[in-house]
Structure formats: structure tokens, C-alpha cells
Amino acid sequence: MNSTILFFDVIIVGGGLAGLSSAIHLSKGNLNVLVIEKNSYPKHKVCGEYISNEVLPYLNFLDIDVFKLGAKKIDKFQLSTTRGQLISANLPLGGFGISRFCLDAALANKALDNGVKILQDLVDNIQFSNEQFSVKTKGGKAYKAKIVIGAYGKRANLDVKLNRKFIKIKSPYLAVKTHVKGVFPDDLVALHNFEGGYCGISKVEDNNINLCYITNFNSFKKFKNIEDFQEKVVFNNRFLKTIFNESIPVFEEPLTISQISFEIKKPIENHIIMCGDTAALIHPLSGNGMSMAIRSAQLASLLIIKFFNSEISNRDDLEKQYLREWNATFKSRLKIGRIVANLFNKPKISEVLMQVIKRFPSILSHIIKRTHGKVMKVK
């Protein structure tokens, strides 16, 4: 019987943006890191694929040049209501468009180059006792580590195991995403509302256009299928009708996800340091989940390196500092994001809001600034 259990400094559960960014950062701090990711790379994910420029200095620190990967620079923004009222603005900070297919794989390759071990398996149990974690996978593997980062995304089997509060609340949101070829400006990200949802449009590498919409199940369930829903609801917004009808799909079938929860979560559970969506998910209408995921990875990594260097003397202090910094960085951003998303969810209020924004365009850049972070500093 082989009873040797491998021991790592840090095990990261989930190899998306948060998990892989932490893995690269921690490997630069000479820590012995294992990432356990259930899927292989590259893989498409349901996501708007527009990232705020706030993360660029940090991605450079991680040795990721998104423009070498073909990312499109984006500095213009359009917002339309269900009835097709349109507002255009410049993005105060700007961003870029890159597919998750491309970005996650580039991060994974970088992590491997830096000596990080990546295991393809599903984590199905994490236990903490005697100051160390035991992590078990569906494939029957077991590992130990001093620190575990939970970076397994919006919702997973582990949330049930950890008895997290949000998992008991049914979420009505689902999302659909596809890539198409067609005519759309490289430098624009558009958010077009329709009854019960909104659709983000922006270009990514290879001149593909990402179309990604989020809606609630109550709107969706009245229709036969995605095509029927799009025809009868989504296409009531003239901008969406044009882009969907005048472009050629790249995917055979659109990707879909359901049970997207924007409920409040705890950034630390059972001593696991939660990063990215595992700690909180902001409404894509009014915030950038991807930059939050990457930023939280930096936050966690800096503190974990200090912990291993004994600059932070014990676990309790590590957890308190992470919680304090996480709240200071994200709490108000999440709150404003939630308020804005709720207002735009109500068609009448959103029409009035758009009228107000049209008269006072500075309100829009104020909202964008409050729901996005400042450019990240590399520390």
C-alpha cells in the first residue's frame, strides 16, 4: 500500500484567474505550490471577457503580456436600455478583450514554467486539523499543505461540504455565451439591456466577438429554447438584434451556466483563504469580476509569502489581515455594484436613469470609477 502523502506549502483549489495568478505569484516567492483544477486547458468559459486595465501592471509582474496574446485594447463604452436608448462614453481607465480560452491557458503555462504542479482532478474534500490541511480528490489522491486557497469559482461541490450560507439560497440567474465573426469595433465594450437581463459585447483575440448575456430563469422558462428566447426577448433591443443576426457563430453551440449567485460570502471559511468568485462575485453589469479575482490573488499571495517568511507570526494574524484588506479593497465596490445592478433590473427605473445619465454624463464615469478599482501597484 502506498501511504506517502505529498506535502505542499500551498494547495490552490481551482485553476481559473484567481488560482493561477496566486500560483505564479507564490512560486515567485519560492513556495512549493500545487494547483488542483478539474478541467484541462485551454477551455472556454462563460464570461464577458472584458478586463479592466487596472490589472495590467500585475499581469506584467506575473510575466503575462496580454497584447502579445492578441488582446484588443478597449477604451469606449456603450450602454443601451431595453427600449434602445443609447449612451456612449469613454472608459476612464480602459481595458482589454481576451478570451478565457487564451488567458487561463497562458497563466497555466506560466505557472508550470515556474515550477508549480498542476493536477487535473476534482477536489471533493478539504479538512483542517493540527494546523494543516488534508485535501482529497475524486481521483483518490490525497495531499497535505500548510495553507489552502479556495479559488474554485462561483459555486462548487465544496460550498455544500463547507456548509456555506449562500449555497442554500437558490439563485435565479443563468448566462449564455458564444463567439461570433462579424462587424464590431475593436475598441468598444457594449452593454445592451433587454427585459430581464443584459448582454455584453466586445472583441477578443483572432477578431472574434464575444456575446455574453445574463438573464433570470423566470424570463427564460417561458420559452422553448435559447433561439426562441433570443428572438422574442433579447432581439427587442435593436442593437442586439443586429449583432446576433448579422454575425456568424464560431461555436457550434452556445455555452450556458445557471445558478449564478451574487449573494454575500465569507472570504475565509474553515481557515481556507477564499479568492476570486469563491470570496464574492460582482454583477458583470457594474463591475469587473476578473480584475477582482486577479487583485484578490495578489492580496492573498503577498500575505501568504509574509506568513512563510515569518513576517506574519501566526495563522490568526494572517486571516485577520486578509479579511481586513479584502474588505477594504472590495466591500464598497460590491455594494455599489449590487445597487446599480438592482436599479437596472427594473425597466422603468432604468429608462429614467438613462435619461438622467444622458443629461449628466459625468454620473456614468462616476459609477464606473466607483465599481472599478484603481490601477494595481506591484508590491
Ligand SMILES: Cc1cc2nc3c(=O)[nH]c(=O)nc-3n(C[C@H](O)[C@H](O)[C@H](O)COP(=O)(O)OP(=O)(O)OC[C@H]3O[C@@H](n4cnc5c(N)ncnc54)[C@H](O)[C@@H]3O)c2cc1C
Ligand atoms: C455571465 C458572466 C459574465 C461575466 N463577464 C465578465 C466580464 O466581462 N469582465 C469581468 O471582469 N468579469 C466578468 N465576469 C466575472 C468573471 O467571469 C469572474 O469573476 C472570474 O471568472 C472569476 O475568476 P475565478 O478565478 O475566481 O473563478 P473561475 O474562473 O470560475 O475559476 C474557478 C476554477 O475552479 C475550478 N473548479 C471548480 N470546482 C473545483 C473543484 N472542486 N476542484 C478543482 N477545480 C475546481 C473550475 O473548473 C474553474 O476553472 C462575468 C461573470 C459572468 C457569470
